[in-house]
Amino acid sequence: MSFVKIAETGMIAPGEKKGFPLNGKTVLLANVDGAFYALNNKCPHMGGSLADGTLDGATITCPRHGAKFDVRTGKNLGNAKIAFVQMKVGDATALPVKIEGKDILVELT
Numbered sequence: 532m533s534f535v536k537i538a539e540t541g542m543i544a545p546g547e548k549k550g551f552p553l554n555g556k557t558v559l560l561a562n563v564d565g566a567f568y569a570l571n572n573k574c575p576h577m578g579g580s581l582a583d584g585t586l587d588g589a590t591i592t593c594p595r596h597g598a599k600f601d602v603r604t605g606k607n608l609g610n611a612k613i614a615f616v617q618m619k620v621g622d623a624t625a626l627p628v629k630i631e632g633k634d635i636l637v638e639l640t
């Protein structure tokens with residue numbers, strides 16, 4: 532697949548994240564110290580919206596059950612918890628990002 536423009540660099544300040552629609556899906560874009568990263572917005576646990584979660588450094592926490600992911604790689608950093616029960620969660624899907632001038636391009640995989 533090819534890279535598609537999804538946003539501009541000025542739209543997300545360092546330390547912030549936002550969800551953007553792309554081809555019927557939502558992509559989470561995060562700015563970590565000036566570098567941009569993209570994840571499929573759907574939490575691999577039960578589909579929570581990661582864009583509505585909390586970004587702390589490079590770690591996004593799902594708002595539904597608290598699973599944590601590295602926005603740079605999608606790697607799971609912490610499992611979900613429902614009523615004190617820990618549930619194993621897989622990795623989120625990281626998407627390739629390219630910057631061209633002010634444009635942020637993402638490749639949907």
Ligand code: FES
Nearest residue numbers: 574577579593596
């Ligand atoms: S849906 Fe994300 S932790 Fe459950």
